[in-house]
């Protein structure tokens with residue numbers, strides 16, 4: 001386990017009383033468009049598989065996607081991973097942010113600019129979360145084909161906390177050249 005993840009784990013364990021007693025299924029959006037993006041995603045999955053208080057469930061195929069936002073940046077590779085966890089949402093956020101930083105992410109990069117690795121908490125069980133650090137469901141979830149289609153691949157019947165079936169969103173969501181990549 002990387003030293004920095006171990007350090008965050010030590011804090012989580014020290015604060016054990018803050019762990020939820022509920023196991024939640026969490027979906028994470030992964031994205032990268034710099035420094036061998038597919039490798040970035042594979043390494044992120046390896047790191048997610050070692051997280052404390054988490055059981056890794058699976059990951060979608062990789063998808064090549066056109067950049068949302070400024071077009072003067074490389075195409076992205078996106079995927080969605082699923083975990084089960086007893087961590088609280090912000091504890092999981094601490095750990096995913098640590099993985100981003102360990103993989104070369106510079107936190108102050110240009111808004112909507114190119115990035116080495118992005119890990120977004122898309123859904124956390126059926127929780128609706130609005131804190132300074134975290135908005136769940138992720139604010140862009142239903143508008144981003146590179147999130148919706150990989151998520152549906154691994155959770156075809158998933159519903160948003162509002163009860164809407166994600167599948168119904170695909171009727172009005174353009175594919176925008178999204179391409180499933182071979183394994």
Ligand code: ROI
Pocket residue numbers: 030031032065066067068069076078111112113114118146
């Ligand atoms: N565009 C695509 N296609 N995929 C992403 O993961 C992604 N991430 C971002 C912005 C800059 C909004 N554009 C993206 O953060």
